[in-house]
Amino acid sequence: xxxxxxxxxxxxxxxxxxxxxxxxxxxxxxxxxxxADMQNRLGPMRAGPFGILQTVADGLKLFFKEQITPAKSDxxxxxxxxxxxxxxxxxxxxxxxxxxPFNVTLGGQIREISLxxxxxxxxxxxxxxxxxxxVYAVVLAGWSSGSKYPLLGGVRATAQAISYEAAMGLALVxxxxxxxxxxxxxxxLSVARIVELQQGTYATAGGxxxxxxxxxxxxxxxxxxxxxxxxxxxxxxxxxxxxxxxxLVEAEQEIVGGFHTEYSGMRFAMFFLxxxxxxxxxxxxxxxxxxxxxxxxFLDSIGGFGATILSLVYFFAKVFVLLFMFIWLRASLPRLxxxxxxxxxxxxxxxxxxxxxxxxxxxxxxRQFGAPWx
Amino acid sequence: MGVIGDLAKGMAVTWGQMVQTxxxxxxxxxxxxxxxxxxxxxxxGRHVLNRYPxxxxxxxxxxxxxxxxxARCIYVRGKENPPDEPVSPGERFGFVYEINMLRCIxxxxxxxxxxxxxxTMTQLFEMSTGNRGDAIYTKDELLVGVDGTPNHMFxxxxxxxxxxxxxxxxxxxxxxxxxxxxxxxIPGWTPSAGVGLRxxxxxxDRSIETDxxxxxxxxx
Numbered sequence: 001x002x003x004x005x006x007x008x009x010x011x012x013x014x015x016x017x018x019x020x021x022x023x024x025x026x027x028x029x030x031x032x033x034x035x036a037d038m039q040n041r042l043g044p045m046r047a048g049p050f051g052i053l054q055t056v057a058d059g060l061k062l063f064f065k066e067q068i069t070p071a072k073s074d075x076x077x078x079x080x081x082x083x084x085x086x087x088x089x090x091x092x093x094x095x096x097x098x099x100x101p102f103n104v105t106l107g108g109q110i111r112e113i114s115l116x117x118x119x120x121x122x123x124x125x126x127x128x129x130x131x132x133x134x135v136y137a138v139v140l141a142g143w144s145s146g147s148k149y150p151l152l153g154g155v156r157a158t159a160q161a162i163s164y165e166a167a168m169g170l171a172l173v174x175x176x177x178x179x180x181x182x183x184x185x186x187x188x189l190s191v192a193r194i195v196e197l198q199q200g201t202y203a204t205a206g207g208x209x210x211x212x213x214x215x216x217x218x219x220x221x222x223x224x225x226x227x228x229x230x231x232x233x234x235x236x237x238x239x240x241x242x243x244x245x246x247x248l249v250e251a252e253q254e255i256v257g258g259f260h261t262e263y264s265g266m267r268f269a270m271f272f273l274x275x276x277x278x279x280x281x282x283x284x285x286x287x288x289x290x291x292x293x294x295x296x297x298f299l300d301s302i303g304g305f306g307a308t309i310l311s312l313v314y315f316f317a318k319v320f321v322l323l324f325m326f327i328w329l330r331a332s333l334p335r336l337x338x339x340x341x342x343x344x345x346x347x348x349x350x351x352x353x354x355x356x357x358x359x360x361x362x363x364x365x366x367r368q369f370g371a372p373w374x
Numbered sequence: 375m376g377v378i379g380d381l382a383k384g385m386a387v388t389w390g391q392m393v394q395t396x397x398x399x400x401x402x403x404x405x406x407x408x409x410x411x412x413x414x415x416x417x418x419g420r421h422v423l424n425r426y427p428x429x430x431x432x433x434x435x436x437x438x439x440x441x442x443x444x445a446r447c448i449y450v451r452g453k454e455n456p457p458d459e460p461v462s463p464g465e466r467f468g469f470v471y472e473i474n475m476l477r478c479i480x481x482x483x484x485x486x487x488x489x490x491x492x493x494t495m496t497q498l499f500e501m502s503t504g505n506r507g508d509a510i511y512t513k514d515e516l517l518v519g520v521d522g523t524p525n526h527m528f529x530x531x532x533x534x535x536x537x538x539x540x541x542x543x544x545x546x547x548x549x550x551x552x553x554x555x556x557x558x559x560i561p562g563w564t565p566s567a568g569v570g571l572r573x574x575x576x577x578x579d580r581s582i583e584t585d586x587x588x589x590x591x592x593x594x
Contacts, residue, residue: 038388
């Protein structure tokens, strides 16, 4: 690893940071506009064309607001919690490849630049680990505020995180086992590798017949064989990001603002930022793992840097569809009751994920090693 | 499938509403300062004190409006008309006339009480002020101009809609207007805010309009 490599990694980190900030600004605006449309309203109209600068205006406002520290709060943890929310949100995004790698000559040698800050061979474990850390932000914010509503929010976060992280993990295990069909020796915990395995279509090479032709139009996405895992992951992802209908931790109508009741100014803005980055990151992860990531038609025929640009378009289009689902859910569904949340998590999602894991592992083992009696 | 079905049903509703709104249907928002909504004909906005077409004030300082006011927000003090330069056609005129808009409940009982139709209501509703003192409207604010145009509180404001002030309330008591026998039992429409006769409302007898000949009134 020479100096150029270090510069590249630093540049990628800065680019990822900038991308997430821009995405957050646009996402908050898009959410307000879409929800407004679904409620026969106009949404933000004044700041910039179609109110697109509304988030910037809101951010500036929060920047100049007084930051209150409650007298009974546990100050050190109270101040730490917003940071603990934002930092994992940024970190989680680093392993997601957003586009096709391209080659460039730098420092006298050809280098392959992957559009991913760091390709960890344990990417999925990393995602699960960091997303667990992010939960601490909510829990600690609730418990350190020295106030009853944040405490309730924190307690809810504890229960919710445990219930849904288990289901999410099990869904991902099923996916990883399935991914090892294509290449048993590959790093199927690496997000970039999983995306690469989803290139192309379901048509068999050298195959013939009408079915094979039809399969040539079906992209080789993991969602098709692993649709149950995707369903479990999607529900768990909404719960993990504390979005409606699983937003029990903030539940404005019941517990004021939940864990962030006592936060104001930039500290509140950090929780807000973290929520939207998490939304984007969860969508990006779901796209990479189940929807083929940046893959799409015509990439190989174009090749080079043009293909990279096109792959970015594919990636963001897919992510936007999932983000729209997030917003659509929020505009449509009422919040779950606490017991309903627990029931869905423990009695539906985890058993489903377990059964699916066993079933899909059996199928994979059968295909890999042949029938047990053979 | 029950839960999934219900879920899909709910999502379909929001989707439908979104598509509808994008195509401009069902949108209920008005861009308020830029575009004004049409207000009901009998909208109770702020009051005005009217004049006769010759410029005389209609108010005779009788204080009946102040007596009728359930919120006790009107203060009137009458004064003898100066003989050489009368302000109103009667013996007295409203020398001091104040309405505390913070107390007013816009019931229009003052309008009903007024024997000369001096006080009527407009459709103007933008009455926010920076301090309480400004909320007490005096004769300066209430009295219409000689041409019958009501006073606007902020005529220089770019958002002020001067034309709207002309839509003053033309509604009158359903009795003999100004004590004239010819109007007994006939709901009358009179010029208010000096902007001329208004057409009868839907459901009103159109012949009333033609019945009312000012020249004939003079003869009685």
